[in-house]
Amino acid sequence: MVSPEDHICWGAANPNHHPHELQVRELSAAYPRAAQPTLDRLHFSIHCGHTLAVMGPNGAGKSTLLNVLAGLMGTMNGEVLWDGRALHHTRREVAWLPQRSQVDLSFPITVRELVEMGRYPALGPWRAAGEHDALMVDKAMHTLHIADLQRRQIRELSGGQLQRVFLARALAQEAHILLLDEPFTGLDAPGAGALGELLGELAHEGRLVIASYHDVDHAASYFDYALLLRKGKQMGFGPCAQTLTRENLQCTYS
């Protein structure tokens, strides 16, 4: 087993990397034939190096926001900028992580093959994977402690393990923004604690982690920023301590 630890620096963890800013400006989006926009003039900005919890009751537009940022859904109005450029021009910077229930677990694929998919934006359909690609894949699996699982089929993994595999794919992609849809669902308390710590570390290395999340009580321990949504409208945004106030939460959840 190679331990590629010190040879390469992640793009985002590179000391020369300047902090990128995600700017969401007057963003509205709607599903076809919906009466109301699902996202209504969201406006906020956040730098990489942070973890952002997108919170709100069911149907508030949490998943929709992640889908828009991932390019799975078009926008109606407004724009999303990353380091001053339109986000959809920098697709490989963004990694969207599916929920376990959205994945076909019976698909014949090993952990390593799944992580290797993260190299697709760099390789395209035809270029053969080189030494650097293998190194990135090894390092991603090493970082997430799944190197010993690499020959397993994904159907043999637990929920937490599968999530780490998808995170490893995002790292192998050298993604700068990680989008996670309800990553804490189905994890027990120690599992949730470990995931929260992991997301914090990934952000600390220079990435921007955005996740939908619904537990008001624990948000501040896993995330440093929060965005409150209610029926697609922004009810609050900022560092958790200032945002998750009694008043704001009442407006959002009542």
Add this chain to the structure above:
Amino acid sequence: MKDFLQYLAEPIALRTLWACAVIGFVDGYVSALVVLRRSSLQIGAVSCALLPGIAVGILLFGLGQWSALAGAVVAGLLVGLSSLFVARSTVLHHDAALSIIHSAAFALGYVILVRLGLQQRVDDWLFGNIMSMSFADLCIAYGIGATALLGLTLFQRPLLLWLFDARTATSLGLPTRGISYAVYALIVMALVSSLQAVGALLTLGLLVAPGGIMRLLSNRASTMFWGGGCIGAGCSVLAFFISYPLNLHLGATIILLLGVVFCVAWFFGKRK
């Protein structure tokens, strides 16, 4: 046995043998795609809908190879798209819409063909008659096969990414809508090319079984494609040598052999 050796010496026997190998391989290869895409049911529906396409083709342009084929292609595309449209615009689930449309289409095809006085040939379209393939038919099968193999091999990496998780593929910037239309068109072409060999009713077997068998034996997607091709070709060629001496229907024998191989693979293959 003497009969069989005599038959083998005829050029038509060689042509049939080639047709078995080529169509078996191509359909087997494509079947991995059908299995991984989990669209076996949909393909079953579309294959039945080829019958009215043939009937309308003959009704409009007279009895001929090209009119039947063109009709089949158009019907396959039409039924797939219309069921998608019906499902999108009503509360009905895609499955139900597809079943209703395909059985109605099938009935329409049967009615027209019988009305045209082609009852004798209906059997050929339902169960195939590979022995009567002309040289032109064989060329069509070659053409479709070469296109399918080339496309699936060249684009295997994005295809697997899309098959595994279409949403991630979209988020990475792959043209997933285009891919799904192209794949559907390719499957319809494979259906049409096997129509001659095993007919509209049995073609589903050839387009699902080899990939399904390989899934039981392998945990690698790429192996499923090549292995599916080899199983499809192997069973078809073996069926050719069995069916003539035993006086069995060749198309049905191919599917029967695939069924036997599937049972064996299921017995020895991977479990949950």
